[in-house]
Amino acid sequence: VSLAWMGGELRCQCIHTHSKFIPPKNIQDVKLTQSGPHCKNVEVIATLKDGREVCLEPTAPWVKMIIKAILDKAQGNAP
Amino acid sequence: VSLAWMGGELRCQCIHTHSKFIPPKNIQDVKLTQSGPHCKNVEVIATLKDGREVCLEPTAPWVKMIIKAILDKAQGNAP
Numbered sequence: 296v297s298l299a300w301m302g303g304e305l306r307c308q309c310i311h312t313h314s315k316f317i318p319p320k321n322i323q324d325v326k327l328t329q330s331g332p333h334c335k336n337v338e339v340i341a342t343l344k345d346g347r348e349v350c351l352e353p354t355a356p357w358v359k360m361i362i363k364a365i366l367d368k369a370q371g372n373a374p
Numbered sequence: 375v376s377l378a379w380m381g382g383e384l385r386c387q388c389i390h391t392h393s394k395f396i397p398p399k400n401i402q403d404v405k406l407t408q409s410g411p412h413c414k415n416v417e418v419i420a421t422l423k424d425g426r427e428v429c430l431e432p433t434a435p436w437v438k439m440i441i442k443a444i445l446d447k448a449q450g451n452a453p
Binding site: 339 | 398401402403404405406407408409410415416418432433438441444445447448449
């Protein structure tokens, strides 16, 4: 974890977004970055289980569905 | 970005979760990590604009609300 990472990146991270559906089972984590002075776009970056990082389109229904699925899984584990 | 990070961490990252509401404007990004062999819990880690990282409770309604707010902001920026 570098200082640059801790303080947030200095520019947009995504040049283009992956448009094809990625099954949730292939996804390790999803990072949502707010827009701000560093970048005017909300950015969604998924880290896949094979280590690749891909940018996803935050407005795509399947992307929202994956985020909801991860949160719903947490609900299932709650006491 | 270290190799360990790329391949996913090897254990749970969150020991306890922050229970108090954090205003979305103080949040830089939110990372949702799926449960898996490394950790049985879904983990939600927010990076604040001051660089601090805090674990959030994935089942808390305000946490879901913040995630939805970030995605809705993307919707507003879409063409």
